[in-house]
Amino acid sequence: MRGAIARVTGEGFRGIYHHRDSYPSSLGKTLWDTYQKVGDLETILDCLIDQHPGGWSSLEGAARCYCHRDWDKGDSEGWEVNQSNASRLGVEWVYAFDVPNNTMLVIRSFNPSGAKVIGAFGLGNPDALWSVVATIDLKGIEPDWKSIEEIEED
Numbered sequence: 001m002r003g004a005i006a007r008v009t010g011e012g013f014r015g016i017y018h019h020r021d022s023y024p025s026s027l028g029k030t031l032w033d034t035y036q037k038v039g040d041l042e043t044i045l046d047c048l049i050d051q052h053p054g055g056w057s058s059l060e061g062a063a064r065c066y067c068h069r070d071w072d073k074g075d076s077e078g079w080e081v082n083q084s085n086a087s088r089l090g091v092e093w094v095y096a097f098d099v100p101n102n103t104m105l106v107i108r109s110f111n112p113s114g115a116k117v118i119g120a121f122g123l124g125n126p127d128a129l130w131s132v133v134a135t136i137d138l139k140g141i142e143p144d145w146k147s148i149e150e151i152e153e154d
């Protein structure tokens with residue numbers, strides 16, 4: 001399941017691509033745990049976004065990025081993900097950080113019809129809408145990640 005790790009911007013969000021295991025119970029929890037360990041949001045975002053503009057195959061297990069792989073000199077120029085191109089990239093889950101407020105917004109794509117977007121066919125849906133399904137206070141209580149996954153649009 002494709003996702004993105006991003007910063008909240010005036011227009012929406014801007015960050016980098018995350019290819020596998022991007023569900024709240026996997027990537028969302030990993031980001032939460034990272035904050036609990038490191039404690040400084042800018043340090044984390046600099047490491048995850050700014051230093052790896054090519055994005056990540058996955059942060060789970062042995063984290064692998066696309067920009068520093070020695071098995072294939074990938075595109076180190078970066079692959080920015082934002083609210084305009086994310087659904088074309090098949091991104092369904094976005095974790096957008098609001099640094100001043102110390103929160104993580106969980107943003108999910110929905111088809112205008114309300115049907116769930118299927119990103120597995122490669123192209124995603126350029127008409128998908130984005131909904132903030134959770135705003136998580138990083139200094140608060142750990143949320144129930146599974147229940148966030150199950151939120152559906154009305």
Ligand SMILES: [Zn+2]
Nearest residue numbers: 052065067068
């Ligand atoms: Zn890298």
